[in-house]
Amino acid sequence: MENQCVVLASRPEGMPVEDNFRVERRPVPDVNPGQILCRNLFISLDAGFRNWMDEGSGDNVLPAMPLGEPVMGLTLSRVVESKHPDYAEGDLLMARFAWEQYTVTDAGDFISRLPADVHESLSYYLGVLGDTGLSAYFGLTDFGDIKTGETVLVSAAAGAVGSIAGQIAKIYGARTVGITSGPQKCARLIGEIGYDAAVDRTADDLHQAVTAACPNGIDVYFDNVGGPLLEVVLEHINEEARILLCGSVATYNNIEPQPGPSNLFQLTTKHAHMHGFMTHLQLPRYDDARATLAKWISQGDLRVHEYRLQGIDSVGRAFCDLFRGANFGKTIVEL
Amino acid sequence: MENQCVVLASRPEGMPVEDNFRVERRPVPDVNPGQILCRNLFISLDAGFRNWMDEGSGDNVLPAMPLGEPVMGLTLSRVVESKHPDYAEGDLLMARFAWEQYTVTDAGDFISRLPADVHESLSYYLGVLGDTGLSAYFGLTDFGDIKTGETVLVSAAAGAVGSIAGQIAKIYGARTVGITSGPQKCARLIGEIGYDAAVDRTADDLHQAVTAACPNGIDVYFDNVGGPLLEVVLEHINEEARILLCGSVATYNNIEPQPGPSNLFQLTTKHAHMHGFMTHLQLPRYDDARATLAKWISQGDLRVHEYRLQGIDSVGRAFCDLFRGANFGKTIVEL
16 A cells, blocks of 8 residues: 655755655555554644754654654544554544654554544644644633623734634624734635734834724733734733733744843733643643534634645645745645 | 932932932921921832933823932821821821922822821831832732742842742742842841842852752742843743732833843743732732731741931932842831
8 A cells, every 4th residue: 555755855944845845655564563554634734843844853742853754743544454452443533643644653642532522524623623723712711811892912813723712702702803914814814714903914013003903902912923023012902911822732842032022011010911821731621622612613603714735745835835824724734 | 497308419320329419408398278298207219210310201100300309209207287188297108209308298199198007117118018018918919829838039039029028928838039149148138038048140150040049940930120030030930830020100110121031932831920010009908918917027927127227318328229239128218
């Protein structure tokens, strides 16, 4: 049986380009006792994996990816053959597998099962019902403390996390404002995701753009990006504002040191609060959170935006699109 | 009647020096209907007032101080003559008055009364029972969430706020570590204030010094200074750490923009929390807080450290001592 894999052809310098990746055909390895063979149905593209494409970038999460070997990522997969006592043919998994059609594995730590009452749209488990959607949910639910009519600002507002955060804030009664790049994506934030207003982060005068979009100031800032944007936002927060710093295992290694906001003292004068959170720590609450999110989806309160490409040949491009901002919503490839 | 005043002789360039101030003798003005005459018993020295000594530094808190006129500050004062219906001779006040022996005033906004059951040590109302002590109390009580045995780190640990914060954290069950400048003040932190350990911020390797003093990491950081020290501390925080950014009306204008911490993302990976707070907003809780603080003082759990100088001639020097770090505890001058 043939296995098409996307291997790391060369290490990206700065932003990844499609030439960094190459599809290779390899035989599917034998399934030894204690192993399972999975067919990968969807590949999730997450910018954070860029980190481990650098030489010597290995850490306690992943080793540096070797040149010429399949690129590591996140997949939604189905067991097609099991020689492992805990898995049966047909089991559905979320896994840290490579960008390939088939994976043979010992079934170690980086696999979790889909819930028994699985949602019919399997790809949702890589997005709205996966770590990205749950990040939006737990951040706003645990630390947002949104009162009706408050202004919630979301950065990377069209991304996998942001597109959900903006909608959940709306469900919680907020006026929502999204930040993204360029007038076209700003228009889509409002028209497709339902934000009340948008801020173009490429605007000449970003302070003026924030003021125009948030005439009553900012009560909650759901921050997916950090960096210089936070310094701008801090100038516009209201008293007792909440700033949510979103992180997930999939992405946190991507964050390079960058100058911090010089106006952090705004937190004091506005007696405001900043909360860091890590979604995977809420694992025991995943089922309940997914039930709530699924209910909102079925009621039409929460729309799912996928930037979905088809086939193994599209994986490299889909990954590069993340860095070009070509995506809108959660980026996945259906194999 | 003669009134000795400390006037602004010249504007400080950088750190204030004693030549910036000059004592002048002036007559006490007449007390007109609607006014009160106060004798100033103590002058509180607060670094924040440095801000309004600059040309054009006026803001919504205070105008820029005029050259040749008495320097503005905080005092503890007694009414000696009243032509105002709300005040009687003998009333004790905390006030934003000038550095002078006597003040005649219309008794406007910047005056508050001492409580009826006044503590016998009147100067405490400028320190442990005033805004500085209450800042330590409300910060730790409202946002510290200290569990027994946790490590609480305090910056400017020998200062008016820090010296109280370190002791309250101890009362709440913490192991306490103070940051100050120089080995001598470090020794005094432990010997006189009761910190369990001290960090010398002038150490060659500050990270190593923090690690040595906080072998179990940092659970709470009570930050009185901000700036580069925060970046160092963020590298040593534990999961779910609380960082308290202390502010008060008296001091916040002193904070100049400075580069923020480049590692703010530590808040995310450690799922930690940062709380800004402003003490004067807790005014309705002052009486209860003061009762608690007074009880701790009477029980011997809370020791009061005053850096006390005598007489109007000492006021300029006491102010300059704040910037030289010569003070230990709350800096006041008894007139």
